[in-house]
Amino acid sequence: MEEKWGVVIVAAGRGTRMGTKESKQYLQLxxxxxxxxxxxxxxxMDFVAEISLVVGKQDLDRCNGWVREFGLDKVAAVLAGGGERQHSVMCGLQALSADWVMVHDGVRPLVTEASIQACCNAAVRNGAAVLAVPVKDTIKQVDETGRIVSTPDRSTLWAIQTPQAFRRSTLLEAHEKARQDGFLGTDDASLVERLDVxxxxxxxxxxxxxxxTPEDLPMAELLLERRRLEGGGTL
Known part of the structure; x- marks a missing residue:
């Protein structure tokens, strides 16, 4: 890939569903x-030129320590996040200079290099792209009483993942418009969609x-071990 990419790793959330005192991104895998x-x-990854890591203010010291300990020299900045994930992403974007950027959840350690490459290639072709998988289950839309009101066509539904990849200038514009409008999106793609991109x-x-959640951690350990046994490399 000719383009050099920047990556915002978002890890500022505290999270309560894991049920542990320690934030989920700092648990051992x-x-x-x-x-x-x-x-x-x-x-x-060779085409990744720079990384900005956005964490909680209280975690800056230990994350800077890990950057040094594990030789993560592409990490250009370790920054304190904002009140919402969206604000944290904006902080991370402002620390990067690459023309193309990805945003990735710090608690998705099992994404493959092939998937990342596919997402970036799709973004360069089309201007913006997200990783996603077809939904396996039937999805029901339910009202506030618990009554099913519709059953969307499963063939059109995809579960969205990260990374999400964009031209940096487009994503910055989308975040700025969201800030001006007081809009909070569920992901970065939802902000870009508001630009009619x-x-x-x-x-x-x-x-x-x-x-x-607690059941995710043993599943991640199993998937990681299977990948190692299959010769798919280590994380």
Missing amino acids: ADKPILVHTLSLFQR AVHVAEGDYANIKIT
């Missing part, structure tokens, strides 16, 4: 914190799980 697995993956999906991998 195999031999390293989850966040270090994620950072190490992007560190290894088409966002395409690149098919990802069901193993690219977001570690958010």
Whole structure:
């Protein structure tokens, strides 16, 4: 890939669903914190030129320590996040200079290099792209009483993952417009969509799980071990 990319790794959330005192991104997965697995993956990729890591203010020191300990020299900045994920992403974007950027959840350490490459290629072709997988289950729309009101066509539904990839100038414009409008989106793609910019999906991998609940951690350990046994490399 000719383009050089910047990456915003978002890891500022505290999270309550994990049920642990420690924030989920700092829990151990195999031999390293989850966040270090994620950072190490992007560190290894040749076309990634720079990384900004956005964390809680109270975690700046230990994250800077891990950057040094694990030789993560592509991490150009470790920054304190904002009140919402959206604000944290904006902080991270402002620390990057690459023309193309990805935004990735710090608690998705199992994304593959092939999936990241596919997402970036789709973004360069189309201007913006997100990793996603087709929904396996039937989805129901339910009202406030619990009554089913519709059943969307499953063939049109995709579960969205990260990374999400954009031209940096487009994503900055989208974040600025959202700030001006007081709009909070569920992901970065939703902000870009408000600019009437088409966002395409690149098919990802069901193993690219977001570690958010207690049952996710043993699943991640199992997937990581299977990948090692299959010779797919280590994280």
